[in-house]
Amino acid sequence: MTNSWTDIKNTDLVVIMGGNAAEAHPCGFKWVTEAKHNRGAKLIVIDPRFTRSASVADFYCPIRQGTDIAYLLGVINYCIQNDKVQWDYVKSYTNAGLLVDERFGYSDGLFTGYDEEKRDYDRTSWDYQMGADGFALIDDTLQNPRCVWNLLKQHVAVYTPEMVERICGTPKDKFLKVCEMIGECSSKTRTMTSMYALGWTQHSKGSQNIRAMAMLQLILGNIGVRGGGMNALRGHSNIQGLTDIGLMSNLIPGYLNIPTERETSLDVYMSTRGFKPLRPGQTSYWQNYKKFFVSFQKAMWGEAATAENNFAYDWLPKLDVPSYDILRAFELMHAGRMNGYFCQGFNALLSFPNRKKITAALSKLKFLVVMDPLQTETARFWENHGDFNDVNSASIQTEVFELPTSCFAEDEGSLTNSGRWLQWHWPGGTPPGDAKSDNWIMAQIYLRLKALYEKEGGPVADPILKLDWRYKDPGDPTAEELAKELNGYAVSDLADPSDPTKIVVARGKQVPGFAVLRDDGSTACGCWIYSGCFTEAGNQMARRSTNDPDDTGTFPTWAWSWPVNRRILYNRASADLEGKPWDESRKLMWWDGTKWTGYDVPDIAPNAQPGEVMPFIMNAEGTARLFSLRGLREGPFPAHYEPFEAPIANVLAPHIRGNPAARVFKDDAAQFGDAKDFPYAATSYRLTEHFHFWTKHAQINASLQPEFFVEISEELAKEKGIVRGGWVRVSSVRGSIRAKAVVTKRIRPLVCDGKTVHIVGIPLHWGFTGETKEGFGPNSLTPFVGDANIETPEYKAFLVNIEAISGPVA
């Protein structure tokens, strides 16, 4: 979230698209209710299903799953055609006026530089025109045909209301009503907020779904303001934290990157990370990259990371592929090229696509270690449960360990919520049986592995032997000790750069924030964006003051928010070029003549002159990007592509299947289904009574929703002879499941490109452990393909067939 849950009360219009907050995030959704009740805000829900969010919406608009980009570019087209643009914002705070390389273009569904063989682009031309002074060229008048604004205008022109109806199945009058309501928010004194979740991410073009809305929000001037923003409603309690700390193949904490093998030295690695400003006088904050990187290396390897060994740069693994994400990992496992696997609180068997492939892959492992507070299906993938898990145990040679862990109620530490608040929590119960904390387990694994290397030696032992592990009890590091490392500390005395006789932070003291981090090895910091969370003033994440000056919803002293306790990102953009709030009644930050002040921590240098330094300080231009240069793999603008399994061909480029830049493994491509065999458009989702595969272990939730079902329309039920509560078999190329059918008015067929499209809804909470009845999940059916940029699997749009069957024998 750019903003916070409590800030939603400040909005005028809530658009829920790609999510279902009323069911999946009920206590956060209350802030939508507050906004409606107290401000007269309106709620629009755009979804293939009439969800509970839709049931309390002012306007519900149907859409076929997987066509969000066509819809959103249609709204952008409407705003441009009808002058619903916050012009001052667009001209000053976005790259609308910057000129794009003459070679860049888009035709026939593809951008310049496509290589069909590699399913990738040569992105050279996706760039600005550069002047002799080293800065990007600009036309402030937006007249130049090569400026971003005119290229965007041209790019979205095809997405007319008629085209939106044809692709998305959204009736034109409903689409136009949504455009009208959204268009009103181009006013400087009206804001719209976007609330989205996995309904946008779980597509082969998930990143571009989100970008499309972000672009619309920029055009309306709604980023950085109270009641605005791009608000990702994240799923798990600390999914934000795990992402921030970079527990992913290609990340270093704080959104730094693991080097590739082409980056043969620290100098080469840094050579493409200069982040020279692209416009005069801009901040380009990533210029500090090396300080964050070196401080991370010091947090990892302490005294062993020295200037002489390039701060242990060689000890980091170097990637040969963009990432070893879960899809690649299971592809390798399936091919017999992975021997060991750890699942720390992650139920892979029910979570990853094409379950048949997942089972086969796990069966090829030599060992599998599962750490979990609950008995998961993954730990029992070898156990036969009839057709709910049809395996032959004797033929599976994997050695499986199930390690019992404590749960949240027995554990101490911080979780980062969707709104980037790091909230400390305390343990209140004793773990059952012999369950242990994850901290203890990870330390024990580390110490025993280290002991083996000390005793026996072995290749590349130094990164293990010299890992900085100075905890009071090395076998069980405390949450406080680890939090202090995340915050960072001075390795040696830090002298004031302007007066070397003064010590800013003494050796061994916690740093106050990332501004003091250095690239010479004198500071250590596990995760630079978390710096400030645990300072010499104590644990900021444990703060619990309910103080909220002027009821802005900011709550600046409740817990701590990254970065630097900032509650709304890009908040300098809440004021005009001179530093005056766009909306006095909803002011956030303003220029008081000498500095930036307001309710939040300014997202700009406190003394940065208004009119000179632009608000998007992480970007080298200083502005937000309507044209994203080479940032995303499938193009600098979003474009409509169908899901890999779609009921109709891509209307704009019929020869393109799916996202042309998405990675597809050979065997998986052979397992995509077509509409002639699998005519129905399926999607997956959560129910309000359940949380993934956890709550089926909780008695009350298991009683509330005890049994697996699928949802279909009355029209499809009639066509297929399916009765309410009757049994059905749902199948895709990759598998089949059986379920009871819920026949409902909440799902209606759509007409897309002249064809009736029926939708099948598949909730995801069942398996073969816990207190619910045994059941199936969507991952038995879904395709093994992910988003082109981050490989989030395409769970939200795929093809199935459905047939009535006789029920199981009681």
Next chain:
Amino acid sequence: MNIQVSRRRFLQLAGAGAAATSIAAFGYGEAEAEVAAHVRNFKLAKSTETRNTCTYCSVACGIIMYSRGDLTKGEQANIFHIEGDAEHPTNRGTLCPKGAALLDMVHSKTRTLYPQVRKPGSDKFERISWDEALDRITRLMKDDRDKNIIERNAAGVTVNRWTTTGFLAASATTNETAWETYKVVRSTGIVAFDNQARV
């Protein structure tokens, strides 16, 4: 810090009169209200209150856990009630159908209790000790790593890549566990490293 909080403070701040009034608003007569307040006091006097956060979604609702026994005094503690934290800015005491049933998760019959191993080809788990489990796991790790880690690529560049063992981290663990996990996993050279952020 902040262990003993909320309900008691809330009652102190609100004052007994206000508390009684709100109980009356729920349909209790005056006498019943007095009894309810009286009983409540007993319940609180014997329990430890601990602030925590709901373990499910990222709204991160504040909760208060009531237990018999106090971990901060080195005692065993058994949680018997969980409710929304009325002071929390986001949820203001409310919980959803998942959060309201958190106690059933804590005391689920299908929680894992002891380390277990399932041997190759077997159809059952067998209980083992932590020492046996951890020694065996680290043995398997080291054997695989020693055999398969790629120290240099074909061009002779140091790459320290261990591709034959992978690690999935958990997005319900704390940031502190995440950081510790990061350190351990990265130090080994594991590259198939991921978490729920992707799914």
